[in-house]
Amino acid sequence: MGSGYETVIGLEVHAQLLTRSKLFCGCSVKFGASPNTQVCPVCVGLPGSLPMPNARAVELALRAGVALGCQIRSHSVFARKNYFYPDLAKNYQISQYELPLCEHGKLRFELDGKAHEIPIQRIHLEEDAAKNLHGMGSGTVTLVDYNRAGTPLMEIVSGPDLRSSAEAEEYLKRLHETLMFLGVNDGNLEEGSFRCDANVSVRPIGQEQLGTRVELKNINSFRFVRKAIDYEVARQIALVSGGGRVVLETRTWNDGQGKSLPMRSKEEAMDYRYFPDPDLPPLHVSEAAIEAARRSLPELPERKRARYVESLGLTVADASVLSAHPVIAGFFERAAELLAAQSKLEPAAAGKKAANFLQSELLRHVRTNGLSAEMGVSPEQLAELLTLVESAAISGKQAKALLPSLLGTDRRPEQLVREQGLVQVSDTTAIEAVVRDVLAQHPDNVKLFRAGKTAVLGFFVGQVMKAMKGAGNPKLVNEVLQKLLNEGA
């Protein structure tokens, strides 16, 4: 920031844990069900009901904590955050406060060639609130859908160590990607599975003390993050440099208006009266469970990227693209493995070929939605297709042309090639016949070539391939052309 001010950002991410049931009851967390059909006495907080912790949710949060290098607390404590609002069935939220499950972790990323290591202060478990549906009925009624109430979340709190909106965006993307690879979050931003609040402040460069922070809510898309933070930073700098002061408050990002709007000031903020939830004994996590979580960690994107570059010889750009989504990475690795086995290519060469085809042809057909990705074909299909190219049965061009007819089907490339009569012509006699025809039709160009203008070779290749409907083995076509043209010289 050329203005003499430094930006300070801390992010709080609420990530839904990828469980089948809620944090304290057996109700389903499936998205999109009719309102109030996935509820029970526990998640609507009926009198007498009690919370029973979901072991799977704890396991997933633990996995995230271990992956992010956190210290795991053997006895963490659920606490009640007390405030009245209709989306909170008990008028308190069960969360963790003084003694969270995970603390003191970090997230590493590289931005513009510079390495960053952002501290993660804590990861704690908490239940989601219900959803208020305003303006129902005659327009003045608010109805509450408790399907979401009690959905397991983990809140991941970064230190105030991000210095720009670009860093904030990168942090979020890397965190998002990491959680998806861990299988702890489905990464679905539209359905609210991964939500972010940002604490933003500015201070004169060189000043140690932090400026007054503003909490920005509702930043639920990577597209918003930069816009929202940049807007807020500009607003604060304008205020401060104009002699004003930033008010401690919560603002919400309104993307339609392209600005943040005040929600409530912290001066009138509520006292949440946190205290340990007497319904829930301390959450015990054994050393063995922590060890098991550590052992079960999958290879994370950062490692994958490095491996793709080092052992497969991919470019950093290709490696980044292929390692950014667990389904794509898994697809790539499987296809490369199959290709190597079927084509007798070296693993690195097979990887490179699979990567190239994925990057240049397949990825544009791939649709991702959070954790799920529609690849269009199976790794088996892709490996078979590329094996046909390797064995010179078809040309690379033919392989590309075949792809659309494979998408969304379980057809085998080999069979398709046979059906469409696409088998590459590697028969020298057949190629010679075509070449002779072409040469006969273009005597002028033949003369030119023989006079030393060898650039017309390309013209002949094109003509031969055209005559063969692309089925000629390019290498052989080239060889035969060279041979026959030079023969007559």
Place this chain on the structure above:
Amino acid sequence: MHELVTASVTEIAQAVRDGKVSAVEITRAALARADAKNASLNAFLHVDHEGALAQAARVDASPNRTGLPLAGVPFGLKDNLCTRGVPTTCASKILQGYAPPYDAHVVEQLRAAGAVVLGKLNLDEFAMGSSTENSAFGAVRNPWDTSRAPGGSSGGSAAAVALGLSAAALGSDTGGSVRQPASFCGVTAIKPSYGRVSRYGLIAFASSLDQVGPIARNVRDAARVLGVIAGRDSRDPTSADRPVPNYEAECERDVKGMRVGVVRGITDEGCAPAVQQAMARAREQLAALGCEIVEVDMPHQKYALSVYYIVATAEASSNLARFDGMRYGLRVNGDDLRDTYGKTRDAGFGLEVKRRIMLGTYVLSAGYYDAFYLKAQKVQTLIRRDYAQAFERCDVVMTPTAPTGAFKLGEKIDDPLQMYLQDVFTLPPSLAGIPAVSVPCGLTPERLPIGLQLAAPGFEEARLVRIAAAFERASGWAERPPGF
């Protein structure tokens, strides 16, 4: 009216199992008795004729009737226990019209054991009180003297059992709420160890202290009911995964050599002379049974009242937040959301409940939490340690259950501190999470019952049942209130 209607739990169950009487017959008789006599006590808030007869018919038709420990036994439930489709009010206007969609764990256990629930019993609103005068539906009267309080908060449960309106009842105990009314009404009650009985479906007052406990006319009956309701429940994370012993079998055993701890100096202050005399007599009777009487010190017991009114009110302030008129119960519409919350809760809660919510909100507030809540928890640990040390020297600790016999209705209602002092003896075991029993041990000159409280280490209910039954035999207690 069937003669067995006022018989004990074990007698009724035996008769029904043997086919000497049907559960329906007993239930009809019990409902008629409740209908006839409830007006004098105001013990029942709701009598569920239809549900009771249907359950009785199921018991009669049950192929394994002979194996049901509570076959056909008429029960009453404190009205803070959830009953499916049956009004559950906590004696509060705020739960007006509320009928839960599920049965509490203990209610399921009772029904599975063949018990017949006659209806729901009056209490101090949300179990907050020691006289049952804090009910939104009128005070309960003590069957021994209807101008007097039955104790509380399970006053309806104790009074109904004392007068034979039900063979046994369930109450809940947070700081003495089954023991003190049992003492006032001349019946037996057990407050189990924290975690012994599932709280699922018990509408919470103070979650870290609440326990459901049986009230019956003799120790054996209470022991049998405890055996039915105790045990692990996967819906209550605070319920203990420990085996449930055969409590009833303990009633037969002698107590020779058992060491009974008497707390030094405990009855010197605030105890009525009749209570002091009854304690001295109880001591002699226990000694005569072969018990060794030892003196123990409980230096932190004097803080129990203060600790309790911080911890319990803090939890209550949060537990009762859900009663806001949005989803069920009373709703008083205001100008906006905040106003509706305020008006609903103002109209729905009684004075004592409001007092405790305010106290609890205060002690949890920023800047006060450490000074009150945190410190109270530390002192609670000291009280637990007192017991741990005492139990190195004795097997049970004996005290009076309450400092006096039943007081007059209206006598203490305007003086909360005097009312709170009713619980000085029952609070320490609650704060320590240990089990305690109250058994009748005599009458005051006004013919009002006095209760003996015995407390044991955690999950030693069997020990309590054993000594309480032996004491009951030795004392020959067979007094019943007029009109029984």
